[in-house]
Structure formats: C-alpha cells, structure tokens
Amino acid sequence: MTTVVIVGAGQGGLQAAISLRQNGHEGPVVLLGDEPGLPYQRPPLSKAYMFDGNEDALALRPESFLAAKQIDYRPGLRALQIDRAARQVGTESGALPYDHLILATGARNMHPPLPGVERAMDLRTLADARRLRDRCASPRRFAVIGGGFIALEFAAVARKLGHEVTLAEAGPRLMGRAVSAEMSRDFAEMHRALGVNLRLADPVAAVTETGMVLTSGHVVEADDVLLAAGVRPNVELAEAAGLTAANGIWVDGQLLTEDPAISALGDCAAFPDARSGRRVRLESVQAATDHARHIAARLTGGNPPDYDAVPWFWSDQADWKLQIAGLAMPEDRAEQPAPHVVFRFDDQDRLTAVETINGARIHMKARKMMAAGPIDAAQAAELLA
Structure with missing residues (x-):
C-alpha cells in the first residue's frame, strides 16, 4: 500500500491527511508536526485567543478523530532531511519511508537584522501567543514592529484591552503588500480612532531594553515589543534535498515539485497563478486547505485539472x-x-x-x-x- 508522509501539521498538512482518507486512501498516512500537542488554528491567536485564552477552541480535530481516521500523528518530531533516492525522511527517531511526500512546512517570522531584535516577542505559535497574552494581563505599553495583518490585529485587540500601542511601519502605508492605498488609508484612520499611535515610513533602527528607536530618531518607550514584520517560507528542507526554491518551494499546476514523489502546499509553496500566469506564494488558510484537497484528489486517482481556485483572505480588526x-x-x-x-x-x-x-x-x-x-x-x- 502507498505510504504518504506529510511534513507539517498546520491546517494544510492536517487537511491533506483528512482528504486522503475521505477520498479512500487506505495506505499509511504519517503526519509530522514540530510542535507539541494537537494541530491547531493560527488565525485566532492574534484575535479571539487574546481575549478568552481558550486553547481547546483552537484544536482542529480531537485525538480520537485522528485515531479513527488512522492518521499516524507524531507531534514534536522534526524532519531533518530528505533522501530522495531512498524515498525517506530523516528524523531524530529514525528514517521514515514514503511513496509520496507532502511538504507543508509553512513559514516562520522574519527577523530583520536590527540591534536588540532578540528582545522582541513573536506571534506565530501557540507558545508565542501564551506569552503575549500573559503580558496583556496587566496594563502595558506595547510597541509593534510592522503594519501587516498580524500587527494590526494585535494592535486592535491591545487597545480594546486598554493598553497603549505604538505601531511602526517601515513603508508609507499599512498592509502595503496586501491592499490598495485606498484601503490602507481607511484602516489607518480606523486605528488612529482606536488610539493606536501610527508611525508610518519610519523604520525601526533598534530594539532597546525600554522600547525601540526609529530611524527618524524618535524614541518609543514600551514595556514590550512585538515583532510582526512578515514571514519567510520554510524551504531549507527542500533546498537541501536539491529541490528548486525561491520565495517558496517551486511546484507546477498540480502542486508537484520537479520530483514526482514530492508535493508542496500552503505558505511554503510557490505555484503558477492560473489567472496572471505569475508564480505566487500565498499566506492564507484558504490556499493551504485548497492545496491539500487538490493534492489528495490527485494522489487518489481523481485526475484534477491544474489548481485554479480563486484566492481569498480576511482580517478581523476591531x-x-x-x-x-x-x-x-x-x-x-x-x-x-x-x-x-x-x-x-x-x-x-x-x-x-x-x-x-x-x-x-x-x-x-x-x-x-x-x-x-x-x-x-x-x-x-x-x-x-
């Protein structure tokens, strides 16, 4: 029977495992996750979780579901290398053989080379969110680096909780890579009305023990600094195995790499956009889960056409x-x-x-x-x- 190994237990990786079973795949399905605990949702970490701290609500599926579907979930087990010739994934617990490998390695927070950047907090994992939520338990002054979705979602939550927030964005407008200038303007007005102190076109020069310093020389006094300045796709495992990667692991319209035994999906995959013809990489739950369903359909004989789903995104702010x-x-x-x-x-x-x-x-x-x-x-x- 065909063995499928999935590296990455985010929403895309888990969806691939579920869809394989839904489509009738009877062979082993091994799901590797490098975090402890059950697969969970990331979007609520910067929003609802900050208010209620309900970790049970984050779980995508209970352990009993994974067992019932015969998904061999292995939390806290990191893939270390891929041996394409032997079709094996190396881990600390030994080699895992595969007939097909799905890379759902996601992305990680970008850490710009700023003096003192190690003092800043991240908001990417549940562990990050726990730490940040603990900080929100008493009145704080937060400095936020970045003007994208995560930065703005947290800024809105922090203001609602009564904290002071100063947000510094290196570019001239908010969400500059994602939305139009008109939408950026509307959101800037809304955040200023919430009481967020926006510093646009003023990059951070350094993170200090008492906040941050901007390139303009402006000093932001803060109790905590949140770094939310974008992400970087996790492509190192693929690159080390000789797969092509440039702002994502390169795949074709079937989400296959140049190795016919390896697919990639979600935040780590760069695929041809069916409408523009350009190679794109999407950071969204929708793309990851749609990719997963497409790959599962192909692996179970569904013969799907090239991936062409309409992308969609959302962000809740106030x-x-x-x-x-x-x-x-x-x-x-x-x-x-x-x-x-x-x-x-x-x-x-x-x-x-x-x-x-x-x-x-x-x-x-x-x-x-x-x-x-x-x-x-x-x-x-x-x-x-």
Whole structure:
C-alpha cells in the first residue's frame, strides 16, 4: 500500500491527511508536526485567543478523530532531511519511508537584522501567543514592529484591552503588500480612532531594553515589543534535498515539485497563478486547505485539472472585517465605487481583486463571479447591485 508522509501539521498538512482518507486512501498516512500537542488554528491567536485564552477552541480535530481516521500523528518530531533516492525522511527517531511526500512546512517570522531584535516577542505559535497574552494581563505599553495583518490585529485587540500601542511601519502605508492605498488609508484612520499611535515610513533602527528607536530618531518607550514584520517560507528542507526554491518551494499546476514523489502546499509553496500566469506564494488558510484537497484528489486517482481556485483572505480588526477576493499585483489600479469597497484592475482592465470592509455579500458574489471567468469593469459594477 502507498505510504504518504506529510511534513507539517498546520491546517494544510492536517487537511491533506483528512482528504486522503475521505477520498479512500487506505495506505499509511504519517503526519509530522514540530510542535507539541494537537494541530491547531493560527488565525485566532492574534484575535479571539487574546481575549478568552481558550486553547481547546483552537484544536482542529480531537485525538480520537485522528485515531479513527488512522492518521499516524507524531507531534514534536522534526524532519531533518530528505533522501530522495531512498524515498525517506530523516528524523531524530529514525528514517521514515514514503511513496509520496507532502511538504507543508509553512513559514516562520522574519527577523530583520536590527540591534536588540532578540528582545522582541513573536506571534506565530501557540507558545508565542501564551506569552503575549500573559503580558496583556496587566496594563502595558506595547510597541509593534510592522503594519501587516498580524500587527494590526494585535494592535486592535491591545487597545480594546486598554493598553497603549505604538505601531511602526517601515513603508508609507499599512498592509502595503496586501491592499490598495485606498484601503490602507481607511484602516489607518480606523486605528488612529482606536488610539493606536501610527508611525508610518519610519523604520525601526533598534530594539532597546525600554522600547525601540526609529530611524527618524524618535524614541518609543514600551514595556514590550512585538515583532510582526512578515514571514519567510520554510524551504531549507527542500533546498537541501536539491529541490528548486525561491520565495517558496517551486511546484507546477498540480502542486508537484520537479520530483514526482514530492508535493508542496500552503505558505511554503510557490505555484503558477492560473489567472496572471505569475508564480505566487500565498499566506492564507484558504490556499493551504485548497492545496491539500487538490493534492489528495490527485494522489487518489481523481485526475484534477491544474489548481485554479480563486484566492481569498480576511482580517478581523476591531469591528471591521477586511475581506479580499482575488489576487492583485502592486501595480494594479484601484477604483472605489462605494465606501469601503475597492476594485482592482490589471492593465487589460480585468478585475483582479475586490477588497471590502464588512461587505460579506459583495465578497461572496466576487468569489463566485471570478471563479466563472474574467470580469471586465462593466461586469464588476454588477457586484454592487
């Protein structure tokens, strides 16, 4: 029987194991996770978990489910190397043979080469979140490095809990890689209204024992510093095995590496976008779980077409839910046909993304229409009907 080994027990890795069983795979499924405990959700760590501390609510599946599905879950076991010729994964507990290997190694927080950066806290794992939540138990002054989703989600939570927050973003606007300038402006206004002290286009020069110093010379006094300045895909295992990786492990439209016995998914995978033709890497639960289902379908004889799901993202900040359908490039132009709604178009006037705040109806219509085929400006206007 075919043995499938999955390296990485995040939502994508676990979904691959579940989907294999749902699709009728009867051979061994081994799931390696380098953290202790059951596979868990990461998105709530910067939001709901900070309020309630409910770790049980984070678990994706109970241990009994994994046992019932005969998923051989091995927590706290790190993959050390891949022997492609022998088709084995080396671990501290010995070599694991595989017929097919799925790399779901995810990403890790980026640590810029700043003096004193080791003093800053991360918010990537449950252990990170526990530590940060403990800090939130009494009034604090938080300094946040970065202006992306995690940084802003935590800033909104910290303000609601009554803490002081200063956020420094090196770029000229918030969420600069993810959203339009118009949406960045709306969120900057909202965070300032919450009482977040935003320092834009003023990179951090150093983390100190009492806060941080910005390149402008401005000194931010803080009790704790949170580093949330982006992530880096975990590609080292693949690279050491001779697989191509550049901002992600390179895969084709079937999410296969150049080795037909190895697939990759989620945050660590760079795949060809079906709409733009560009190689992209997506940091989202949606992409990871969709990738997992696609790979499982292929491995169980489903013969799926090349992966072409419409990307979508979300971020909860205070009482605003940002939702993005599609994937815009930085150069795509923006139109704002209504408050808190932004359309993005490429140089051929095709809709590439729809950004909304608290606009679930428009978001869902956009996902459905974009999945059906290209949308021009006139058709995009129908989303507001």
